[in-house]
Amino acid sequence: TQSTRPQRLLGAVQQNATRGDPRSVVKTIDQFCKHKEWAMNVGDEKGCILDSVVSELNPATVLELGTYCGYSTVRIASLLPPHARLITLEFNPHFAAVARQIIAWAGLQDKVLLVEGASGDWIPKMKEQFGVKTFDLVFLDHWKDRYLPDTKLMEECGLLRKGSVLLADNVVCPGTPDYLQYVRNSPRYNSQYFRSHLEYTKAEDGLEKSVFLG
Ligand SMILES: C[C@H](C[C@H]1O[C@@H](n2cnc3c(N)ncnc32)[C@H](O)[C@@H]1O)NC(=O)c1cc(-c2ccc(F)cc2)cc(O)c1O
Numbered sequence: 033t034q035s036t037r038p039q040r041l042l043g044a045v046q047q048n049a050t051r052g053d054p055r056s057v058v059k060t061i062d063q064f065c066k067h068k069e070w071a072m073n074v075g076d077e078k079g080c081i082l083d084s085v086v087s088e089l090n091p092a093t094v095l096e097l098g099t100y101c102g103y104s105t106v107r108i109a110s111l112l113p114p115h116a117r118l119i120t121l122e123f124n125p126h127f128a129a130v131a132r133q134i135i136a137w138a139g140l141q142d143k144v145l146l147v148e149g150a151s152g153d154w155i156p157k158m159k160e161q162f163g164v165k166t167f168d169l170v171f172l173d174h175w176k177d178r179y180l181p182d183t184k185l186m187e188e189c190g191l192l193r194k195g196s197v198l199l200a201d202n203v204v205c206p207g208t209p210d211y212l213q214y215v216r217n218s219p220r221y222n223s224q225y226f227r228s229h230l231e232y233t234k235a236e237d238g239l240e241k242s243v244f245l246g
């Protein structure tokens with residue numbers, strides 16, 4: 033049977049990356065996407081911005097919306113302190129299966145809880161199901177028209193506290209206009225745009241970092 037792109041990406045990791053070495057997993061995926069097949073990982077340029085936000089924040093609890101193959105999951109989890117936890121939501125079972133194997137190859141399975149399902153269903157259950165109080169950092173990288181409704185849902189469910197950081201991928205390409213308008217005009221957020229490029233291309237894209245003010 034034909035393989036899928038995520039399966040080919042997983043194969044490249046298993047053949048070229050060192051088990052237990054997150055940086056080699058990240059490097060292998062970036063090489064694959066630059067030289068073999070483009071894939072919708074946040075990539076190395078935006079990934080460095082992601083790394084700096086995570087390192088500066090030193091978060092104890094992180095939520096990622098849209099795991100895909102786990103590239104940004106590995107980048108974030110590799111920077112977390114020992115007892116910190118990352119919950120990542122992915123509703124495509126095939127992508128989730130590949131991501132689990134890539135996260136395990138990096139040796140980060142103890143820091144990461146990958147939940148299969150839709151953000152809209154799981155966000156209201158975070159407290160009761162996983163004992164989460166609030167998230168220090170949320171990385172939004174799922175369907176672009178879900179960024180705004182899910183942000184409002186997180187506010188309503190009390191999952192954000194004063195100082196929680198939302199970091200959103202693709203705010204220019206494919207674009208999240210309603211989300212940008214909201215976080216940039218709401219008095220409840222301090223928002224900042226980090227200009228960059230769409231992963232593995234010269235097209236403009238960027239990350240929007242928005243601090244919740246409570
Ligand atoms: C949406 C995807 C990422 C993943 O998110 C999961 N997902 C979705 N909605 C939910 C939910 N509601 N709950 C849980 N998981 C969820 C899905 O299954 C994908 O695996 N990301 C993108 O589509 C994406 C696309 C591009 C892109 C840019 C230029 C082009 F010409 C073509 C594509 C770049 C990027 O950087 C992306 O991130």
Ligand SMILES: [Mg+2]
Nearest residue numbers: 074173201202
């Ligand atoms: Mg993205």
